[in-house]
Structures are given as structure tokens and as C-alpha cells.
Amino acid sequence: MDIEKSMRSLRWRDSAEPLERRVLAAARHARVEQRFWRWTWWGLAASVVVAVALNVSIRPGPNQSGARRVELASSPAFEAPGVGEFRERARMALSPPITPRKMLEVLP
């Protein structure tokens, strides 16, 4: 009796062909969903990075102006004619008035 030979005649009774459309559709749907979420997370991460970068660059300095603008304005080469004089007058106008008490403090 050759059992192995007899058993070699056995084959799977059912075919998976009728399931092909359903299984492949589920697999493709899962793949699309996975890509969607992957791109969504990457997009979110990129927007966070951009937002942080923008926030850092536009954040005002201690004197309420951007760091780059302060640097440019402090250099006389970047000032238009008359701006320096205007700034000096503005500074004088905005500075607190000199009181007699302050004068006494300054004087020797």
C-alpha cells in the first residue's frame, strides 16, 4: 500500500478565483488609505516645521522690531537722507522731559 502515492492525488477542493475581486479591492483600498494617512502626517509635520520657522523669523525683538530690520536701520548706509534727523527729533520728542530733580541728579 503506497499511502503517499494515494495522497498525492488529493487537491484543494475550492478555488480562490471567486474571491479575487473582493480580496484585491480590499488590499488596494488599504494601500490607498495607508498612502493617504502617510501623506497627511508628512503634510502636517511639514506645516509645523514651516510654522515654527516663520514664527521664529517674524518674532519681534526687544524693541518691537524684527532683528533684521534693526540691524539694517542701525547702519547709516541703509538710511534714506533725512531719516537720521527725523529719528533724532522723534527720539527727543518721545523721551521723558528733563525735570529739575533729574538735572540735580546729573549735575556734580
Next chain:
Amino acid sequence: MDLAALYKEWASRLLGYTMSITRDRHLAEDALQNLFVKLATSGVDVKNHAVYLFRAARNEALSLSKRKGPQPLPLADILAPEESTGSQVDAAELTSALDRLPEEQSEVVILHIVEGLPFKEIAEITGCSLDTAASRYRYALEKLKEFLRPWT
């Protein structure tokens, strides 16, 4: 990875194998679907198709077979004889004898004889050693001979 080509080549074999584990047509279909969903989303490059696919299918089937139905399918409903093979033993007796074997032995017999896989690959699929796979097969054959003695 071309899923359609992979499906055409392997799905029927994997479905039969998962049915032999779950003993339930619907659970086997679910296991097959889960397997292909994972293949589609994992993006793994399957090098040894047989080992990878059978092992993955086995894992899916085992995880689903926890909710096995009250009336498991007999192997006679899962395996059928090829026509005009001139086999010496009746297919119904053969499948019923296979059903009487312990699960791990019938699994090795099915993978070796029906699927034609070598013991090395069977060992990788079932997670046992090569010697264990071979000895399970030897014990299974001895038992089958014993079970089938009255019909030969």
C-alpha cells in the same frame, strides 16, 4: 509587487491551507483577505514566496481560528481527489484518516504531499526544527497506515 499576479499564483493554495487550519470557509476567506491587505500595505519584498506566504497565511488562520465554528469542516470537504489518478486508497477514507491525525501531523502531511514543500520549508512555516517536521511526517505515515489497514 504585483498583487494580482501573486493572487492568481498562490490564492487557491493558501485558501485551501487556511481552510485546513480554520476548518471554516468564511474564516479562511477572511484570513486570505487579511493576508493580502497586509501584503499590500507592508511593502515587503517577498523573496521566498512559498515560505513567506504559507507562514503568513498560517498566522492569520491561527489568529482567526480562535473563533472557530461549532461544526468544523472535515478534510473531505476541503481536499478532493484528482480525477483518473488510479490511487490505491479511496479518497474519502484517506481524508477521514488524515482527520484523525493530530493537527501538527496532518499539517506536515498536507504541506509535504499536497503542496509538495520540502521539510526545510515546512519547518520554517510551522516554526519547528527540520528534524521535528520530518519526524512528525514519519509518525503521521505510520498512523495513516494503521488507520487504513482495513481498506487495503
